[in-house]
Amino acid sequence: MDTNLVLEGFKFMGLGMGTVFLFLIVLILMMNLMSKIINKFFPEVKPNASASTVNNQNNNKKIVAAITAAIKHHKEG
Amino acid sequence: MKFLVIKLLALMLFSFSVLYASAPTVEVSLTHMEETYETKPFSEMVGGFLKSTGINAFINPDPDELDAHGKEISDFHKSWGRILMILLTFFLFWLAIRKGFEPLLLLPIAFGGLLANIPIAGIAGDDGFLGVIYNMGLANEMFPILIFMGVGAMTDFGPLLSNPKTALLGGAAQFGIFGTLVGAVALTQMGFADFTLQQASAISIIGGADGPTSIFIATKLAPELLGAIAVASYSYMAMVPIIQPPIMRALTTEAERKIKMTTLRHVSRLEKLVFPILVLTLAILVLPAATPLVGAFMFGNFLKESGVVERLNDTLQNSLINTVTIFLGLGVGSKLAAEEFLVPDTMFIMALGIVAFSVGTASGVIMAKIMNMFPGHKVNPLIGSAGVSAVPMAARVSNKVGMEADRTNMLLMHAMGPNVAGVIGSAVAAGVLISLFI
Structure with missing residues (x-):
């Protein structure tokens, strides 16, 4: 062969x-x-990441508002 | 109730007495055994013992000694051959420890080889422990499959998924396999060697640069060549950083080496999870002969990407693959017995192996250059060489050579694409070779 x-x-x-x-x-x-x-x-989907940043921003705004309010109150008082 | 307890007690007493009665007969038979031992003068005892030493076995080989397959062994292979092989295993130790050549596999293989060449003990024979390991998991192709599961669990297909066309580079590199096949049969045709087509195919798979695939094919098609094929495969894989760069530089221009590739896109988890099933489905439809390898590989990868079986994934990546590596290495080492390894074929296998690696590297680079002739994102030809599997060494080599041309050009992740595609490519090539001989 x-x-x-x-x-x-x-x-x-x-x-x-x-x-x-x-x-x-x-x-x-x-x-x-x-x-x-x-x-x-x-x-x-990245719900955690986006949701947390939104929440953080809202929280920050609230905190800033609270602090400014406190300062204002302090100054006035 | 009381009667039952008494009956039981009686039964126990009876059985004890029977046991004790039978005990003396055992002692009697032992003394019979001892009686067959004849006292000999001390000089004769020493003479008999000297005949059973390794020194004597090396100098005056036992003419009746048969190899693991019951065949005659020439005197050379029983004396000088074994000594040469033991020296060779020392050389492999040196390569593994001093030079860092794939020590994880080369050390167990070399030590297995050392044990297999001990005269009289017959460790690599069917009753020796190396022989048992070989029959347990190599003769039936079990260990390479288990290794493949672990490799699958370690592989990340992300880079390939984010740039699918680089899979072609992993395909082109398989020219190394089939080019070597032609080379092996050409050697036979010219009368230098005497390889059958099965043996030529088993040798050529070295070009797949994939240890478990080589071992899988070798045990299936040419078990008598397993030792040489495995040693060639693993030592050349370790030498990838030496073999590849000159070929890559010779085939590319400075400008080509500086090509920057577009950054890889993010690959979602779902894509990574569907991918193993996709590949397996394709293998089922096109090439069922490749499914043992592809199936095990994708099983490991699927467990990893599923993200819910961290424990199994961890076992595959660590304990299982480590355990099997020990057995696989020792089992392959058992094929380094002088009478099987010290044959002219081994020399040809070593030579063909390096041809296989070189051709695979070159065709990967050339394929990348061909792809650059078509419109679309340019490919740096250096990643073509990574198509020869050898994960992740070949990808690192691409990165290194790329950095030499341009220090800011990071090719590693781009090269991982063809690299893992090369594993799939060589599994497919292996499936084709198997299907041709069934």
Whole structure:
């Protein structure tokens, strides 16, 4: 039996690299699609971060108001 | 009720008496054993003992000694071969400890090799403990799969998800595998070596630069070459910082090395959680033969990204992978027995291994240059070399060479994308090779 092993090797290469690239190209397309869907329909919610900053700002305003009121009261009194 | 207690007591007494009655017979048989021992003159005892020493076994090898597979071993492999192999394991110790070459795996492998070359003790045989370890987890491809779970738990697909097209670089680097396959069969065709297609495939997977994948394929397709393939794979992986930079510099211009890449976008947790399932689904549809590797890898990654099983994630990343690494190393070391390692094939495997790494590196860089011919964000070709898996060493090399050209250019995270894609790519390539031989 005199098979050309090198030719056989190149056949393996064609099939192997073809599959690897096909797999990765499909994976890239799917990744892009998945990211689009997720970012459109399930955007990452950051309720803690935004809510806390809003709360903090409100708190700060209240504190500032209280302090100014206290100072005013002190000066007047 | 009383009767029952009395009956029980009686039964116990009876059984005790039976036990005691049988005890003397045991003693009798022991004395029989002792009687077969014949007294010998002291000189003969010393002579017999000297025959069982290692020195004698090295100088006058036992002609009837058979290897782990019950085959004859040549006298060279039983005497000088073993001494050479023991010296080689000392060299591996030096590489691992002094040079820091993948010590986590090279040390257990080398020590396993040392133990496997001890005459008379037969540690690597089927009844020796190395043989038991080998049969327990390597002969059935269990350990590489367990390692893959741990690697999956350690992998962050974030950089790949934020720049998906870099996955192509991880694909191109697999040319290292198939280029080497052609090289191995060409050597056979020209009459230098004598590799079957299975053996050539097992050797070529060194180019995947992925230890567990190499071991998985080698045990499946050519277990007789496992020792050489594993040693080549791990030592070249450790030499990535030496092998890659010259190739990367030769193939790129100064301007290309200075290319700055756009910053990576933030990847949401849900994307990271869906990704392993996505890859596994693709593998199921396209290449079920690759699912043992891909499945274990994605299992580990899924546990990590789920964020609710911190304990299991921690076990996979630490205790499990460490335990399995010890066994895997020792098991592979058992294949460093002189009669299996000191053959001409090993030399060819070492040579082909370095070709595999070089071709993989070069094709990754070239692929990046091809991608830059198309419109879109430019890719720094230096990250192409990271496509040869070897996580995270190859990515660090990309970063280092990039910093040499421009100190402000941080390529590490960009290189992690092709790096992890390379792991998927070599698992797919491994699946193709397996599917061709089933």
